[in-house]
Amino acid sequence: MNMDRKKRIEFGDFQTPDALAVQVCEYLKAQGLRPDVVVEPTCGVGAFVLAAAQVFSGAREVLGLEINAAYLDTLRGKLQASPTLTHVRLEQADFFSADWSARTRGLTGRLLVVGNFPWVTNAALGAIGGENLPEKSNFLGLSGFDAISGKANFDISESMLLEVLRWLAPRGGDVAMLVKTTVARKVLAHAQRLRQPVADARMVEIDAKKHFGASVDACLLVIRLDPTASTSYDYTVFASLEDRQGRKVGHRQGLIVSDLDAFESCSYLVGQSPQKWRSGIKHDASAIMEFTRGAEGFVNGLGESVQLEDACLYPLMKGSDIGSDKVWRNKFVLVTQRAVGADTSPIRALAPRTWAYLEAHAGQLDARASTIYAKNPRFSIFGVGDYAFRPWRIAICGLYKALRFRIVAPIEGRPVMFDDTVYYLSFDTQVQALQTLADLESEAARGLLSSLIFWDEKRPIKTSILNVLDWSKLHADMQRQAALI
Ligand SMILES: C[S@@+](CC[C@H](N)C(=O)[O-])C[C@H]1O[C@@H](n2cnc3c(N)ncnc32)[C@H](O)[C@@H]1O
Incomplete structure (x- = not known):
């Protein structure tokens, strides 16, 4: 230099x-x-x-x-x-x-x-x-x-x-x-x-x-x-x-508030989200774990055509798909566990071709830099649990500068997985998902979230913000009002 x-x-x-x-x-x-x-x-x-x-x-x-x-x-x-x-x-x-x-x-x-x-x-x-x-x-x-x-x-x-x-x-x-x-x-x-x-x-x-x-x-x-x-x-x-x-910023109820005036009128919704917001899957190996399905079948990020059983393959939407309202682009991801830390070896019997594929790429998978992989079973991923397998979702991308929630329906009978820039809630039924979406889009809920977001941050929408919105209090409020009438 x-x-x-x-x-x-x-x-x-x-x-x-x-x-x-x-x-x-x-x-x-x-x-x-x-x-x-x-x-x-x-x-x-x-x-x-x-x-x-x-x-x-x-x-x-x-x-x-x-x-x-x-x-x-x-x-x-x-x-x-x-x-x-x-x-x-x-x-x-x-x-x-x-x-x-x-x-x-x-x-x-x-x-x-x-x-x-x-x-x-x-x-x-x-x-x-x-x-x-x-x-x-x-x-x-x-x-x-x-x-x-x-x-x-x-x-x-x-x-x-x-x-x-x-x-x-x-x-x-x-x-x-x-x-x-x-x-x-x-x-x-x-x-x-x-x-x-x-x-x-x-x-x-x-x-x-x-x-x-x-x-x-x-x-x-x-x-x-x-x-x-x-x-x-x-x-x-x-x-x-x-x-x-100007707008006033300060700390209230242990939170940093980006707009105190807006916060005051919606602060009654501060609490604990009735369902914890989760982030999508983390695997640090997109070239191997993610596939595009085309006329010729599945192709991984290395350009290799592969033939895998359905057992561990799930539709995938990335943060950019969610944030920019795109339709699903025939992407899939390998989900090797149903819970963090679960044994991955049953895949050998359940889906032998998938196991062979993982073993063939073990060099790259075993070399994943983060120590969390070394401490867990081979071919582990993160961001899985019961919640990841419920069919309906409400998703939002943390990287986009807009408070836009999106309903994501199952595709080909399977829940859609996301990458770890997406935060989501999951539901057993479409009705539950739509009801919660209405709550999240209510004026008070949007008001609270907006008052807590700093839009100039790299990842302005965070689970720590989403998880303080207790939308069940919206209904308590409505019931109180109904009782007064
Ligand atoms: C961002 S420039 C701004 C200069 C000036 N303050 C201005 O507004 O135009 C930072 C200045 O700090 C000076 N500087 C850097 N380290 C310093 C130090 N340890 N002690 C004093 N001046 C320093 C640099 O030489 C440079 O002129």
Whole structure:
């Protein structure tokens, strides 16, 4: 890898465009921020230093720190062209070795820490042999295995933001940082866990593709710490710097709620799902365990034509089929067990050709990487149990950004199996499935689920969310209402 690129990765170097830095500072000013001192701890070529110096005209001092001396030289050049900005002070410093507590103790008045920390994870640093890391990797105060092994993956910006919160907490002040949305959420969760005096917090979505050419969800995270004010860990998410309405996010009943207003009216449905949502089959060997049926018979993912008994073959629909409402595409999957851990050797007598096929491909099946396979009978799969063999299903794909449930009928007299990106409920009869679908599609049920889903996540729909919807309470509610009439 060329040295410049390596350095750019190691230092998570995405300089903020000047116009965005000005927009952010104007936004903060419109929110009422009037700092006496502004600190930009990793200021780069200084978009935020210059913007803050211009926008916060009442500030006594704007302090910019940066590890890269060449960047500071560039910034000094820019400052020479703006002779009015005399209250800017620059220093070359490594964020991780600077004594921030001592430094901030000397700063009086309202303090704003603003900027854009490096965009890199410790794992990416490890891959390039970079060392731009906090000294103690257990900055999260983790307990257990992750702390001992130092294996937890984190963003460098996450560790820097937590450090800023640590030194701001006793004296109070504002932080406004451009960060990945996932980092912002984690930092707010840590702030709550560490009981930081958060008086107000917001996340304003930023178009990272437009401003940084980066395909990642990013935001401006703004936190006001004030040890003298009442603490609240709810925060508001705004769709843009222009959005004035926002939606409130916070924790309720042990859940992280993505829309508190919507949640309040449907929260009576929080409980335990009357039937546990399950995920589809996991086998980690699609080329061998999955088949397409064509005019010539069954063909596996290696392109081999095979002849197998029906005994272990079930129709298969993938997450993409469920998520995009496709019809069944003549796909099948080998189901080698009816329960996790069950003995697979009866297949030898029950379906000798299937057993011979499995043995012929044992090399690949035995080499499946996850240790769960090594600890279980040969040719094991996961995601099976009684529930997997009931004929009717309601399914949803966890990867799709839509709350769309789908009834899946048995095909050729057999229940349809799914891959492990699909979550489903199963039923003995079509009537039961249709009744439950009506419940899931009721306004209140959709309202509750929507209020718990974070659509910007990779897998926004999770069993942990689906399983808290107790749709039986819908009927209790209807019965109560009927009794009142
Ligand atoms: C994402 S860039 C943003 C720069 C600037 N904050 C801005 O908004 O344009 C991150 C900056 O952090 C600097 N940096 C990386 N690691 C640092 C460290 N340990 N101490 C100080 N600065 C660091 C990089 O050199 C780079 O200029």
